[in-house]
Amino acid sequence: xxxxxxxxxxxxxxxxxxxxxxxxxxxxxxxxxxxxxxxxxxxxxxxxxxxxxxxxxxxxxxxxxxxxxxxxxxxxxxxxxxxxxxxxxxxxxxxxxxxxxxxxxxxxxxxxxxxxxxxxxxxxxxxxxxxxxxxxxxxxxxxxxxxxxxxxxxxxxxxxxxxxxxxxxxxxxx
Numbered sequence: 341x342x343x344x345x346x347x348x349x350x351x352x353x354x355x356x357x358x359x360x361x362x363x364x365x366x367x368x369x370x371x372x373x374x375x376x377x378x379x380x381x382x383x384x385x386x387x388x389x390x391x392x393x394x395x396x397x398x399x400x401x402x403x404x405x406x407x408x409x410x411x412x413x414x415x416x417x418x419x420x421x422x423x424x425x426x427x428x429x430x431x432x433x434x435x436x437x438x439x440x441x442x443x444x445x446x447x448x449x450x451x452x453x454x455x456x457x458x459x460x461x462x463x464x465x466x467x468x469x470x471x472x473x474x475x476x477x478x479x480x481x482x483x484x485x486x487x488x489x490x491x492x493x494x495x496x497x498x499x500x501x502x503x504x505x506x507x508x509x510x511x512x513x514x
Contacts, residue, residue, distance in 0.1 A: 349374075361484055362461045366454060368488035369409070372495045373450045376402060379499045381443055383506060388442065389435045392504040396433075401498035402442050403432045405491055406449035412490065413456045415471050416483040457484065 349370040355363040380388070380398050388399040407428050414421055421429075437445075465481030 358458065358461055359465075361465060361481055362457050365484050365488045366457055368492055369450055369453055369457075372405065372491045373447070375495050375499055376405070376443075376446060379502045381439075383439070383502055385439050387502075387505045388439055390501075390505045392501065395501055395504075396497070397435070398498045398501050398505070399435065399437065399442055400433055401494045401501070402446050403434070403437070405494045405498075406446045407432060408490055408494075409449050409453050409487055412483055412487045413453060415469055415478075416460060416480055416487070417456065418467075418469060453487070457487075460484070 349367040350364065355366055358366065380402060383398060388402075389397045391397050407425070411421055411425055411429070414425065460480065463480055465479065465484070467480040469478050469480055469483055470476060471478055471483070
């Protein structure tokens with residue numbers, strides 16, 4: 341059986357110059373970006389903001405993905421959130437964004453994340469970090485893994501909701 345034309349990022353043999361955790365996180369983010377582009381970019385502004393069955397709209401998940409990646413990487417870098425990040429945290433359910441702005445923010449977040457994660461490649465994964473106003477203790481490695489985990493969780497919710505608002509055949513068995 342021939343290999344798929346476009347395997348998932350972790351099967352493409354890329355990013356071999358990075359430590360395995362950083363590579364895995366970047367592969368997960370690359371897959372997230374591709375899935376959002378494939379399943380969510382074709383949606384209209386109305387579809388992006390639909391709430392079938394009362395679930396959060398696709399637009400919320402995209403906005404939350406972009407902004408949570410930024411927040412988590414801020415903690416990974418050993419810093420606390422700034423005022424703008426705190427303000428953005430409270431506006432993720434906003435439904436006024438145009439689709440172009442929403443996807444531009446997401447693309448910028450993924451590009452920034454790739455640079456920031458690469459910059460952390462030489463740091464000790466066991467380095468202590470804190471999260472949130474309460475300064476909850478964690479480690480750099482845990483934060484990086486959580487960036488991937490949290491992003492993938494919301495991509496799954498966005499894609500599922502996208503399929504609910506625009507059902508149709510996928511053509512590839514996924």
